[in-house]
Amino acid sequence: MRKSVLFTITMFIVAIFIISIFLGMSYKDYYLESKIESIKVSRLNKIYDDYERYVELAVITSTREALNNLSIEIVEKESFPDNEEEVKKNLTEKINKSIYKWLESIKNTLKEQSINVDYVVNDIYFTGQNDTWHVGTYINITLILESSIASWNHSEQRIIESPIEGLIDPLYTEYIKEIRGSSISSTPIITIKKSKYSFLENSGNYTKFLEFRNNHWYRATTRAPSFLQRFYNDSSNSTYGIESFMNESLLDFPPNTPAENRSYIDYMYISGIEYNLTDLYTIEDVNQTFRLDGDSVSIYLGIDADKAQPVS
Template sequence: MLFNNKAMFYLFTVIVFLGMMLLIVYTYQSFTMRQVQEAVSSRLRTMDDFVDNFHNDLDRSISISATRAMISLEDYVSSNEEFFDSKSALDQSFKEIFVNGTINGNQVVLMENSSFKNYSKKVMASASAIGFYFNVTINDVSLDQSDPWNIDVHINASVFLNDSQSTAYWIYDKSFFTKVSIEGLRDPLYGIYTQGKFQNAIRRTNISNFVVGQDTSGLLMHINNSYYYENSNAPSFLMRFYNDINASSNGIETIINIPVLFSQGFDIYPEKPVIDYQYYIDSYIAELCNFQNMPNWFKIKDEELNKYNLSTLNYTSC
């Protein structure tokens, strides 16, 4: 009987000990599992935040790179004194300079450290610093205009983000869209037709009434400041890069200041209208001249009369 009591006590002790051990192991495993889950959740949140920050910052980066790319493209066509062959040729050159900072494989000084490739390297370095591998590949880039004063930059890219611990990864294709103002950019028409010797930056006019009665001070200010005015009969900013002078709903135009051109040593064409895209094209001939309170070189086609509020002035046919 004594033996049985000792055996029972021993068995009870073993059971209690094993139970405690199992409880400790279970508690440890549960705690460890929670730690792992919390670590994974934290890592996923960090990766998700990284992707969000990349998307938020990308618009700024695209705007900077695209603006510098357009400046460089204008410089390129002006220096070479030739237009792009087509819209697709413009898009192709824009993609090269935007992504790589080169034109025809040649490095462009203005794009140094400002190309999209440079930006993506900086993002990759930031990702690596927190244990991520990041890569973005530009699949396609195109330009468009949905209003006269901005360029629409469309980008399709493949994005890959991986955790160095293989916790998770993001892989997706996404289209990005950014508007870039053309104000301050140079007009390629001026650069090409003056062999790069005379540049004219796009500045939107702030004058709404060009002529009031016989007062032409508003129009003269518009001309003297080389302001641009939106006109659906004129070509858009992008169309000027490939010499398409057809009418566009996003068209813009300026009035050439003839005395300024003459002072720079350029030939003057007295029979031509002074609207910029019409002045350099042979098919355009001035129709209306000798406007009251305007310089004698100011000549236009009939279609411009009401647009610039000129109908209240005396004038003659050319």
């Protein structure tokens, strides 16, 4: 009897042990599977975040491409748009034509990595300028990502800011069209390069002036037209104004010749503002055709204003 009870107890313990092992193995399998699924979902989340960034880059690229194409178009047609609204309309049309090229490129690139994405552009248009060094493009887009374990279908509306640095400056159209011959590619193209100096009150000096001039930099200033205004040849001052020195490579390019009675601030020179020679200055060790008005001497040379000499 005792042996029978002992055997029963022993078998019961063995059964519990076997069941506990089985349950443990089942739990571990489930745990591993859940972790794998969690990793997959996390990876898809990251892919979706990356997809959003790719779309942002597509909008920026389309916007910058549209701006450069409009600058070239102005040269080819030898005329500026009439106003800001016409510029916005033109840029919106160009962005709408090019955005799909970049979005399809992103879609196909991800497809090569076995990632299925799609999109629906509900609306996209150029909004204008909200700060000195950027322009905005509004987009309303639905982003779609599909996989065997999860899918996203999300619409978002936002304004994406595109930097203007590196873009063609359309203000030089009048000079480019005179010297370009039969092809714009044969002429100098002036692009926006942001200065590392602000030239705030009393901060200018001779060294900064030379570096600014030699590097063809632009600075932010409320006395100048904005980047967008340059597309419709408006030289009035703007909250988002930028200015540079007149690019001398264009002035020395036949048939152009330097004007002796103009300041070499780009928008002043191009808009035809004329000074008495007594109100213009040449700068020490700089080409003597280069001239600045008195206010500009104070801004750019500052404490080294004695490096400037009256023309006459």
